[in-house]
Amino acid sequence: MSGSSKIPSSEITPEETFLNRRFFMKSAIWAGSSVATAGLYRAFAPRPEVASVGSVITSVAEPAVQSVLAADEKINSFGEIAGYNNYYEFSTDKSEVADKARNFVTNPWAVEVGGLVQSPRTFDLEELLKMESVERTYRFRCVEGWSMVIPWVGFPLAKLLAKVQPMSQATHVAFETYYDLKQMPDAGSAGIDLPYVEGLRLDEAMHPLTLMATGLYGKTLPNQNGAPIRLVVPWKYGFKSIKSVVKITLTDKEPPTTWNLANPREYGFYSNVNPTVDHPRWSQARERRIGESGTRETFMFNGYAEQVASLYAGMDLRTHF
């Protein structure tokens, strides 16, 4: 399980620059804050920059907010994050996704947001990339038992939903990935129903940790990681973080989700990271951090219990797995 990247070195984000800047920001923030707990920290003068990863060049706003939510853990390298992927539309082989998604056209792009909302709208990529962005370093835990620490760039989904004004009857949010056999010729043998669909409860979707990611390592999102825009829900197993989103629908029912449709006994709607509820075929108590040997403990809600446990107060997490 090591990340083998097929991305030419010319396209690899200067990680050292990113990490130095991050270290600088972190030090400055910590120096200026007497209560330096994990949370959101305001950084300095946002400045737009032009970034290029993959086949398109787009403008990614310099993140306005820096947060460190896996503060004491080493961030995975760009090569690990962009070279070890689950994106079944392109390949079921993690090391092949980057290469097979290389020519995926992600510009122009549009995301249709509708359903139970006052003002349904289609957002084009340019508008989405102009949303005030944040930088969030989150743990990412796959249901298969591996994990990474990823420095995302994006914006809270709540900000997008606010623009369409959900109606009071809306209880859930459904998401759909782009699907085109011409661009995804291997998708027919993915072994799952496509287009890939996912869903959240509305309060989960509105939670400030829930992001629509448009980049990582301060650059445009690589195709294999779900360009140009994907969901990131850090307290849930990675398959909830649906890639290359084209449609978001507010609804009054729990929406169908791809892995739950494929195997409801193994993959629930909630899929919150929970070390005490095993997958029917393996334990979820520990995880293997990509790039490390051995395993480490898996945390309840992937370490974000303080922020999200209240969403599930009174629920039996064994039945609502």
Ligand code: MTE
């Ligand atoms: N989204 C789509 N459309 N297709 C997929 O196959 N795989 C999911 C999720 N989102 C997947 C998807 C799974 S199983 C995981 S673990 C994460 O994407 C992987 O994200 P990464 O490749 O950026 O690490």
